[in-house]
Amino acid sequence: MTDPTPAPTAADATVTLRVWRGDPAGGELVDYTLPAQDGEVVLDVVHRIQATLAPDLACRWNCKAGKCGSCSSEINGKPRLMCMTRVDELPEGPITVTPMRTFPILRDLVTDVSFNFEVAKRVPAFAPPPPPPDGYRMQQVDVQRGQEFRKCIECFLCQDVCHVIRDHEENKQHYAGPRFFIRYAELEMHPLDTNDRRELVRQRMGLGLCNITKCCTEVCPEHIKITDNAIIPMKERVVDASYDPVAWLGRKILRRRKRTPDEAAATAP
Amino acid sequence: MDVAQLVPLAGVAIQCPAVPGRACPAKEVVVTVDNATATPVVIGGTRGGPSAPTLRQDRWWLQPLVTVTILTAFIVYSTWAIFVNKDYYVGATLHRDLISPFYSPCIAASCVPGSVGTTVVASWWHITPALIVMGGPLGFRLTCYYYRRAYYRGFWQSPPNCAVADGHRRYTGESRFPLILQNIHRYFFLIGLIFNVILTIDAVMAFRMPGAGGIGFSVGTLVLCVNAVLLWLYSISCHACRHLCGGNVRSFSRHPLRHRVWKLLTPLNARHMQFAWASLVFVAFTDLYVRLVASGVITDPKIF
Numbered sequence: 001m002t003d004p005t006p007a008p009t010a011a012d013a014t015v016t017l018r019v020w021r022g023d024p025a026g027g028e029l030v031d032y033t034l035p036a037q038d039g040e041v042v043l044d045v046v047h048r049i050q051a052t053l054a055p056d057l058a059c060r061w062n063c064k065a066g067k068c069g070s071c072s073s074e075i076n077g078k079p080r081l082m083c084m085t086r087v088d089e090l091p092e093g094p095i096t097v098t099p100m101r102t103f104p105i106l107r108d109l110v111t112d113v114s115f116n117f118e119v120a121k122r123v124p125a126f127a128p129p130p131p132p133p134d135g136y137r138m139q140q141v142d143v144q145r146g147q148e149f150r151k152c153i154e155c156f157l158c159q160d161v162c163h164v165i166r167d168h169e170e171n172k173q174h175y176a177g178p179r180f181f182i183r184y185a186e187l188e189m190h191p192l193d194t195n196d197r198r199e200l201v202r203q204r205m206g207l208g209l210c211n212i213t214k215c216c217t218e219v220c221p222e223h224i225k226i227t228d229n230a231i232i233p234m235k236e237r238v239v240d241a242s243y244d245p246v247a248w249l250g251r252k253i254l255r256r257r258k259r260t261p262d263e264a265a266a267t268a269p
Numbered sequence: 270m271d272v273a274q275l276v277p278l279a280g281v282a283i284q285c286p287a288v289p290g291r292a293c294p295a296k297e298v299v300v301t302v303d304n305a306t307a308t309p310v311v312i313g314g315t316r317g318g319p320s321a322p323t324l325r326q327d328r329w330w331l332q333p334l335v336t337v338t339i340l341t342a343f344i345v346y347s348t349w350a351i352f353v354n355k356d357y358y359v360g361a362t363l364h365r366d367l368i369s370p371f372y373s374p375c376i377a378a379s380c381v382p383g384s385v386g387t388t389v390v391a392s393w394w395h396i397t398p399a400l401i402v403m404g405g406p407l408g409f410r411l412t413c414y415y416y417r418r419a420y421y422r423g424f425w426q427s428p429p430n431c432a433v434a435d436g437h438r439r440y441t442g443e444s445r446f447p448l449i450l451q452n453i454h455r456y457f458f459l460i461g462l463i464f465n466v467i468l469t470i471d472a473v474m475a476f477r478m479p480g481a482g483g484i485g486f487s488v489g490t491l492v493l494c495v496n497a498v499l500l501w502l503y504s505i506s507c508h509a510c511r512h513l514c515g516g517n518v519r520s521f522s523r524h525p526l527r528h529r530v531w532k533l534l535t536p537l538n539a540r541h542m543q544f545a546w547a548s549l550v551f552v553a554f555t556d557l558y559v560r561l562v563a564s565g566v567i568t569d570p571k572i573f
Contacts, residue, residue, distance in 0.1 A: 077324030105317030
């Protein structure tokens with residue numbers, strides 16, 4: 001039987017975490033130094049700090065397997081999951097662990113991510129047509145297309161890194177963010193969906209604010225190609241709906257119309 | 270400030286002050302299933318972490334620096350190459366049919382003999398003929414989704430790199446004039462295809478050699494062919510192309526042909542960045558090669 005407790009690497013090897021401690025009133029970076037252990041991730045060290053040096057250190061976590069999206073934070077300035085960041089892969093020296101910058105702080109490493117839940121409420125629901133007598137049928141190719149977007153674990157790292165709201169708080173009023181652009185893309189690419197959300201995305205959800213610098217794709221722990229497979233296809237669909245004169249002429253000749261933002265948003269909860 | 274109502278998790282001890290602006294109770298309240306009430310959730314509010322532009326310790330500045338360096342070098346070189354207005358065609362001197370991509374198609378009456386295909390602009394055009402045709406490829410690259418990422422990061426510093434503070438106080442993205450014009454990318458893509466056809470014809474013409482049969486293969490031919498192939502790869506890997514060829518359908522199963530094209534383009538699209546850089550550098554190299562041959566600095570060696 002193997003020993004469940006990991007062995008220390010060397011008697012004198014240590015690991016230092018520089019953790020931001022504070023609340024809305026203010027805070028500071030505090031150094032915690034512990035004996036180093038083999039194979040640890042940053043979340044393990046945070047837990048050891050909680051167990052030994054600072055029992056009141058606040059940190060949100062759940063699965064420790066990169067699937068729940070709870071332990072999002074910024075490690076050495078980069079938005080990452082604490083449970084998926086190995087200590088031995090980080091450069092030598094103190095490891096800076098700070099809360100997600102884009103969202104209001106609650107305490108220490110815990111932020112109030114309710115901005116995202118508010119945006120989620122504004123996404124119009126999936127709107128299938130009345131079911132045919134033998135029920136809905138979907139082909140595998142159509143299922144596969146949206147499957148990539150369903151890998152999202154809602155860690156909100158993409159929302160955190162997106163400079164549109166990270167550096168410009170005022171844009172939160174009219175910007176859905178990368179996590180929800182993949183939701184809109186998934187719905188728009190669904191063969192059974194009957195809603196047309198293109199004008200909604202353009203006018204109210206701020207798709208035009210995105211300048212495709214691809215940071216959302218870089219930080220996604222599920223490796224979803226957010227920019228290439230969701231945001232840019234959505235931008236192209238918005239071009240179809242609003243900016244392409246040939247598409248406009250086609251709609252006039254074929255007497256097709258697009259939905260207004262209000263019509264599209266009617267099914268939002 | 271937008272305030273929403275959310276019910277907190279039962280059994281969670283709320284530390285005071287949990288939410289800015291809330292009054293602190295006399296002692297810590299433990300929320301249970303029985304006493305849970307709606308909690309106002311503030312959107313906006315104080316942010317955590319140090320107020321530094323970035324806490325990144327890696328060389329995050331390297332990527333924008335490389336981008337700016339290469340793009341600036343290309344802009345400087347191509348501007349010089351366009352305005353120098355000579356040595357862009359190898360014809361009479363070496364019996365080769367090599368033309369610089371910056372000057373193709375040469376449609377002004379002032380083009381050097383042999384380089385002109387069809388004269389569209391008459392003799393009143395005195396400055397460089399490259400200016401007449403540069404708008405197409407330039408517009409295609411300027412509005413390209415990859416180059417947008419590159420120059421927004423490199424030149425505009427918006428943001429310089431991920432999790433590094435934006436260099437500007439206000440930000441409206443591509444939602445207003447002039448950047449809203451980026452949405453015409455698909456038309457520049459179509460114009461770019463016309464240029465690709467012309468540059469492919471140039472590459473085919475580069476097989477013409479003097480002597481028996483009149484066909485041969487020189488280093489110049491190879492350079493023009495590689496240039497044409499890279500430009501095609503850059504064009505067909507374009508995001509607008511992927512959308513127009515199949516990405517715009519809701520149901521792949523109802524459009525099997527478009528789905529096949531889309532599947533073909535998707536792996537190319539994933540390498541759009543590599544094709545963008547390779548074709549950019551090679552266009553400049555092709556011009557340089559033709560220029561060196563045309564000015565007599567080197568001779569174009571014949572391979573067979």
